[in-house]
Amino acid sequence: MKKLINAPDAVVGEALLGMEAAHPELVVDHELQIIYRGDAPVAGKVGVISGGGSGHEPMHGGYVGMGMLDAACPGAVFTSPTPDQMLAATKKVDAGRGVLHVVKNYTGDIMNFEMAAELAVAEGIEVKSVITNDDVAVEDSLYTAGRRGVGVTVLLEKTVGAAAEQGRSLDELAALGEKVNSNGRSMGMALTSCIVPAAGSPTFDLGDDEMEIGIGIHGEPGRYREPRGTAAEIAERILAPVVGDFPLQRGDTVLAFVNGMGGTPLLELYLMYGEIAKLLDARGIQIGRSLVGNYITSLEMAGCSVTLLRLDDELTELWDAPVNTPGLRWGV
């Protein structure tokens, strides 16, 4: 296991020490493992929090800051955080206007965020949740009933976070979150597995000349395996189900997001983006905005995912709004 770590069970806690040292504008609760905006709670603003297993960095801790999240709760690698973390985060970021929970659709995350929401409500805090389930690869999966939440989560945290800065209400933000999720679709693929530090061996096996289409971000099984294809073939394999699921129409405008799983060089991600852009162009779909890089990862897995978000003026404006987080930053 070739990793830059000290001990498998200390990885997340020690990475949080590094986050805190690198980003003085954030505050880390090391006991509960929560990353906060330094200025939380922000007066007049609905709080927005998320969380999930570690190993997907920069998601979610790297999206804490002005214009995105008020707090993130990292679990152990590929393991849901606890209701205790989520409750503490909810209480701390509430400025009296309520707190939105952004939850990726995995059974553990759903269950623990629900429990935290109930406890927070019992303490008088208004809480709503928005669930992302944008992965079109499979209907049910290891860890998930229904579709998995993947790349749209990044775009939702950005756009809903921007709307929260504008002072929108909890109900408005929950509705906006539903809108983002329902206008987004994703699918991923893997060339290699990854190694969870506490396990010490690859999450799954994949032959030297095989790839898996429709992979989950924890290595959950996808749609099928086949011999490794060219970038052009892979692009068609993962784009066609995404476009077909909306279905997108000629003339639609999208944010096109090519995400790296962690172990694939940026050079290849740009090459893939070129293939995706070509396929969208051939279908008469306009690219309004783009994002290329490692934004929701699976440790050192090689591979990529494609997320499309159908844009309108509102979502475009929220995407362009200033953001100041370790993972996404512009306008400030």
Add this chain to the structure above:
Amino acid sequence: MKKLINAPDAVVGEALLGMEAAHPELVVDHELQIIYRGDAPVAGKVGVISGGGSGHEPMHGGYVGMGMLDAACPGAVFTSPTPDQMLAATKKVDAGRGVLHVVKNYTGDIMNFEMAAELAVAEGIEVKSVITNDDVAVEDSLYTAGRRGVGVTVLLEKTVGAAAEQGRSLDELAALGEKVNSNGRSMGMALTSCIVPAAGSPTFDLGDDEMEIGIGIHGEPGRYREPRGTAAEIAERILAPVVGDFPLQRGDTVLAFVNGMGGTPLLELYLMYGEIAKLLDARGIQIGRSLVGNYITSLEMAGCSVTLLRLDDELTELWDAPVNTPGLRWGV
């Protein structure tokens, strides 16, 4: 070879198609393989260009834009670009105040940039060069006489690029570049090799339980190999030579930059940053600014490097100045 590519010899050209599609504010000359700021030449500004082998993305193409480079010339993977590319870029970005070449110290890059500079001067363009040679690992190396240029190049392109936006002269920028290089030191390490697409097999072999300390960004030999250590041990192995080479003094303030080689998860890079911060603190060295992530990579190599840049008010202000490139963006 598990890569998202179509054909090994088409990788760079096709990645440039993706860069162009993803970043409409850039212009790509596909025939010569040059990435330009869309508004080049910028009136009243000295042009700043760089270039080098591909495979280190986002360096250099990802640093083209307001506040950094006016153009970047990518070569084939781990191969110097040609004088033709550099000459064309120099001519195009010259707005009458001359052009600065930022060159990493590798024999091919040095030779080709020198030739391009001579040809440009013969055509009446004023050209100066600044060479980075911040890698303290080894004195001479495969491809290099003297020290290799690595992580400081990113910081130099950012700070000198900001100074160029302020309207400083070519002489002033060249002097600033020398100042940045002389105040910066780096050292890297690898846990795994990487595969150059045209070669199809690993650049070097490294045992399952070995690491290489002092590795170059093309897999050039480092100082020594030893059994894989903990993050804390690795941090000390690469930080001590860097600090000792300046040498830094108690009370100095630095920009601390923990860079990923490409295949190491961000979670581990933050963990490493925490270890580096601890070691700097123990030496009484202040961290004024930080950078953590994949900024000068070696394809999918696992490992990291540490770069320290001694800061003063001038360099801090130039670092903080607005920048708008695919790889680094803030303030706009």
